[in-house]
Amino acid sequence: SPTAGTASGGPRCPRPGPEDEALLSGLAADGAGGLWAVGVAYGEQGEGRPLAEHRDGAAWRSVPAPHTAGRGEALDGVTALAPDDVWAVGASSPPDGTGTRPLVLHWDGAAWTREEVPDVAGQPHAVTGDGAGGVWAVGEREDATTPAFSLHRDAHGTWRLVPPADGAAGEGASFFDVTRVPGASPGGPALWAVGSTLPRLDPPWRPVVQGYGIRGPGA
Known part of the structure; x- marks a missing residue:
């Protein structure tokens, strides 16, 4: 059995994320054996889009997340209050990188949706x-x-x-x-x-x- 300070054995998980360049920065367990990982995926032109990956206990899959066309968007943090109540936060920026606004998404068990939040120049982590x-x-x-x-x-x-x-x-x-x-x-x-x-x-x-x-x- 695993001991403190060591990684547990067992089969490796498939790498979460699409084939293009991507990174993950947030991880949360949903209390029912599932995991959510969030971050950013980059397209051919370098534009960022929100990345959300879910593991159901056996395999990872990419779950579509809302993306505003023409803006670079990334998720930084995530918390799972229940399998049907997951919150992810990050940033939404125009191409020139200025005018960054908060990006807040919610998972209701079926789909990710964007939340309307106060308009403030900045980003939650x-x-x-x-x-x-x-x-x-x-x-x-x-x-x-x-x-x-x-x-x-x-x-x-x-x-x-x-x-x-x-x-x-x-x-x-x-x-x-x-x-x-x-x-x-x-x-x-x-x-x-x-x-x-x-x-x-x-x-x-x-x-x-x-x-x-x-x-x-x-x-």
Whole structure:
């Protein structure tokens, strides 16, 4: 049997992804033996499109994901709350690379669909459920002089932009991951996000950790 710090034996999985150039950056288990991997696939002209791969316990298959023609799009993070409730986040950019906007996709057990989210110049890197029917996505803005951002979807399906707490409100702040804390004490942070900040845009980078209550960021 596998031991800590070693890879388990067994048959190799087929390489997920199409034959053209691609990379995977996010992985999540759906709680029913399935896995989702997300990333980006590049066409002949170098344009990126969202890549979603699913493993049902025996084999990988590519699952079509929405793509806006004329834009470079990539998925960075994914979370699976259930086999029919999977969220993936990333970026959608025009050919010149400016004007990046959040890309948020949802899998309902049958197909991926695009979510309409607040219009903010930037991209989320990670996503998680909050245990109360909501979803949080965290990331960075396109303008390095502005603070990190968080997007929250409540249990009714409404998205909103959430201002960061003071520690992540500085220049060059970015969030790269977020996780829920099951059984968090009442009034305490139910989620934590991590990232970095670059005060006055002058190295060195400094770590940022931010706690969130269900209603918004906290200490």
